[in-house]
Amino acid sequence: MRLPKLSKSVQLLFLLLLFTVSGLFAQTEPTSTGLEDLMFWVKILLGITIILVLNVLRLVFKVRTEEPFANVDFNKLNGRISLAFLIVGMFAAIYYSFDLSDKYLPEAASDHGRIIDSMFNTTLIITGIATIITNVLLFWFAFKYAKKEGQKALYYPDNHKLELLWTVIPAIVLTTLVIYGAKTWTEITAEVPKGAYEIELTGKQFAWNIRYAGLDNKFGPTNFRKISATNEAGFDFEDASSHDDVMPGEIHMPVGKPVHLKIKARDVLHSVFMPHFRVKMDAVPGMPTSFWFTPNTTTKEMRKKLNNPEFNFELACTEVCGRGHFSMKRIIVVETEAEFKVWLAKQKPYYQPPTPASEVPDSLEVKQDTMPKITMVLNK
Secondary structure, three states, rough: OOOOOHHHHHHHHHHHHHHHHHHHHHHHOOOOOOHHHHHHHHHHHHHHHHHHHHHHHHHHOOOOOOHHHHOOOOOHHHHHHHHHHHHHHHHHHHHHHHHHHOOOOOOOOOOHHHHHHHHHHHHHHHHHHHHHHHHHHHHHHHHHHHOOOOOOOOOOOHHHHHHHHHHHHHHHHHHHHHHHHHHHHHHHHHOOOOOOOEEEEEEEEEEEEEOOOOOOOOOOOOOHHOOOOOOOOOOOOOHHHHHEEEEEEEEEEOOOOEEEEEEEOOOOEEEEEEHOOOEEEEEEEOOEEEEEOEEEOOHHHHHHHHOOOOOEEEEEEEEOOOOOOHHHHEEEEEEEEHHHHHHHHHHHOOOOOOOOOOOHHHHHHHOOOHHHHHHHHHHH
C-alpha cells in the first residue's frame, strides 16, 4: 500500500503534536522509583489520548480534506489506537499495583480495621473483575468491529433473559455488600464498652489539643468563653475535677484495650484521621462526635513487622481547614497497659495553682530608727 504524500500544513500539525507529547515525556527524569516510572506511562497514555481527541474533533467538525486523508481508514485507525490504549493501560495498572505495594498502608493495627480491610479487598476484587471484563470488551469491540464499507450492523433491540441476568446478578452482589457493610458499621458504632480509656481530641487552627482525665478518671468541665492563651481547652478551674486533667504533646494508648475518642472542634471543621487504625471521624464545632476502637498492635511490634525503627502511628487532619492544615499532626504511641499507666502517671496536670504573693524580705524594709539618719545624709 502506498502512503499518501502529506501536505505542509498536515506535516506541521503532526510536528506540533509530536512536540507536545515529547515535551510531556521530557518532564520525567529517569529514576529508579516506581512512582516516577508510573508517571512516565501515564504521560504516554495522555499522549495517546491527545491523538484520539484530535482525531475525534477532526471527525466531529468535518475538517477532513481530500489529501492526505482521503485514503486513510480512520475507523480502523481509531480501533488500533483504542487497543493500544487498553494494552498500555492494563499493563501499567496491573504492574504498578504490585510495584508500588510498599506505598500501601500496612496491616490494620485495630480489630475493626482488619474487618474494614477485608470488606475493601472483597469489594475491590468484585468491582475489579467487572471493570476488566467491561473495558476489555469495550476496546476489543472498537477494534474488532470497526466500520467497514459494505458491512451492515446487526440490529439487536432487546433480550429479556439477558437483561434479567445483568440486572439480577449485580443487584444480588450489591445487596450482599451493603448488608455486609451495614453489619460491620453497626458493630463499629455500638455502645462504648465499659472500662474504655477516654481521650479527648479538640481540633483548632492548626493543631490538636489532647486531654486525658486525671486520677479521678473524670474530665473537668470546659467553657469556650474561658479559652485564653493560658487556658487552651477553656477549663473551668472553679471545678476541682479539672485540676488533675493532663494535656500531653502526643497520644498514648494501651494495646488490647478499648479506646474512646471524644472529638470536638474549636473553630472550623476538622477531621480525626488515624490511617493505621482505620479511624476517621469529623470534628464539628458545637457538635461533639466520638469513635471507639481497640488497638491490637504496639508501636514496637509494628516497627518490627515493617523493619522500620523510625515508624510511628500518626493522627492527621483530613479536612482542609486553612493554610496551616498540613501541620495538624500528632504522634500516637501504642504500648502495653502497664507502660501506658506509668506514662500517664508521669504527666503533669495542666492546671497550676496560683503562686501566693511572697513576703517582702526584712532586708528591704526601712526601719523607723533609720529615717533620721537618711534625712541627715540628704541634707548634707
